[in-house]
Amino acid sequence: MISESDCIALDEQDPLADEAVKYYLPDGMLYFAGHSLGALPVAAQKRVASIIRDEWGEQLVGGWNGAGWYSSPARVGAKIAQLIGADADEVTVTDSTSVNLFKTIIAAMGLNTQRKVCLTDREIFPTDFYIMQGIEELLGERFLLKAVQRDRIPEEIGDDTGLLVLSHVDYRTGDVFDMRSITRRVHQAGGLVLWDLCHSAGILDISLNQVKADFALGCGYKFLNGGPGAPSFVYVAKRHQEHISQPLWGWMGHANPFAFDETYESAPGIRRMLCGTPSIIAMGCFEAALDELLAVSIQAIQDKSRKLTRLFIELMKERCADFGFTLISSQNDAIRGSQISYTHEQGYAIMQALIANNVIGDFRAPDCVRFGVSPLYLSYMDIWRAVDTLRIIMETEAWQKFQGQKKETVT
């Protein structure tokens, strides 16, 4: 049996224990929704204030060059590159994940127009699926969307597969796809892969270049703590960069953005993935969050993530075994993201009861409760307290008063 003092001891040995003070959380809140919106890095607040007053206020339009605004997509991209095993000039930051999906899928499919099939997991995160449906509607027979059950993906990879689009970590279960073996398999079939890293960047030690990845992207606001609606990042392997064309031709992606040429010419390198003007304030907020995150190693984060999630699973077994929860996340560290999910027929009401008791996770219809685990601001004792709160809620049936009060939630 794991005891409270075991958890205290784990905290005392935790090399990341000092990170939590860098993130603001309301007193007493146990925050398990970092897979949806990461907590506020205290430094981000200061950085944004400085961008507004010292850059926008003092330099005005001169900030584009004087304060490094123009180069910020590349600069922030280079920081993300360190987290995902990419080179500095393979990542840029701009737009939303959905917009970047659109650009990147079309760019990738354009590399071999003989192959018209875009293969995906039909249970991929909905916005990814919607974007692919929109491309199919727009491009007609030039783009054949094939969405299959997850376990059928390997057998569906064939000589018509132009691109496989997968989420690295499943948003419901937290399961991790094996990036290396899937990428190899698609390459052997002559296709390409786009990895959605929304639920893995900032948590897993990702090695895009080592596994010979082609394309990847993700959002800034989950485990990267970039703030609500933070801009998205895009990775394109260097070998593809000079051959792709993405369809959103804006001035930031032009070879000579200041020449005001009449004709569009793609910028060299990763810059061609840019389109219009990004929000400099949102970008700066994201950058401050990344600077905080990069002060520790991603290996240390992954290591603590595995220990925290394992502890969560163990404590649930020991303390909440009788309450009807079914674990749908993997018990294998190597294929578990930083998220624990259970199904329970009263999942909605239970999560509401947890939230009312200041344990913030989230719920996914029809019956899934999710606990995102950020090693930067959660301790081993926080896991203890969360599971203990859940135990009390179940024992006292405190969830009952939340039945039938469903309201909208946001990922």
Next chain:
Amino acid sequence: MISESDCIALDEQDPLADEAVKYYLPDGMLYFAGHSLGALPVAAQKRVASIIRDEWGEQLVGGWNGAGWYSSPARVGAKIAQLIGADADEVTVTDSTSVNLFKTIIAAMGLNTQRKVCLTDREIFPTDFYIMQGIEELLGERFLLKAVQRDRIPEEIGDDTGLLVLSHVDYRTGDVFDMRSITRRVHQAGGLVLWDLCHSAGILDISLNQVKADFALGCGYKFLNGGPGAPSFVYVAKRHQEHISQPLWGWMGHANPFAFDETYESAPGIRRMLCGTPSIIAMGCFEAALDELLAVSIQAIQDKSRKLTRLFIELMKERCADFGFTLISSQNDAIRGSQISYTHEQGYAIMQALIANNVIGDFRAPDCVRFGVSPLYLSYMDIWRAVDTLRIIMETEAWQKFQGQKKETVT
């Protein structure tokens, strides 16, 4: 002859004179680049700090509902609607101008696929032109881009014209297109019009619904003072909303964004123009700027804009007539935006000398100097001082030392 005391008198009678204190400008700076990046509204700084600390920090993921983040595109859109003569439910805020151009042009062309021609001014703002070129490349023969000289546009409008894309105010000269007559002419030919309001929103008293406009969009960071890279707005006339489909199908544009349906279904109304998650911090900054702007009437702003720009032109005639400047902006109030442009063979060096003397305008190759005029934070005396600074620079030939030092600039 206009005297300094005439300008002082104009300031004393100015109903907008008290607005300037609401905008931060460095001491002594005369800022004439509001057509590129508007000045910082002091209230925006406070608002952003509050969004970061009180909303993100305190409410975390709960902010999507609890702090009104989810509804912010509609809420901010409704505020912009007041400035452009639209109904509240005809405008939304999301993405960049370039991304919105892509979505809106394809959506508009989809209303009548028999008409394949997208007509535009070949001297339209470059990013608009690039976006159209990208659509042409993507859609092939389904989209025929016809870019013609501005004065040939009326005669080119024909029964193959699906959409005319025009910038309401030309970014070089500041000339205003006659929205009413052009819209009517295109409608008579059976086509539609998309107006780019980037250089007119927040300055001109625009009446989209009165002139029966179809589509419009613009950026938030010029005369709307929304901050560097502020999100963009899109207007779709109510009669078109239920018939259009834009190609970027993200979760925010879904009919039931929280249901996690497998299949995309466009949201009713203007919300279908949304795609992914917008930056809430950038959105809040923009909203604070709009709240400041909406405290005065757009008619009063337009009125002062005309008086300030007219004063600029008159003072240039009286005090800088001998220095080789050619006015390329109109002297007719009704067809002049809030920007005065001159050509001069030493335009680049002259603008650098002005900037070195704290008069901030900008330069457009090959020979155009531009002075954007924001009535919210510029006074009549500021115009006097700017023209006087220019006079001294020309008389002393102080511009000479800036010859040949060209560097990049940003619009």
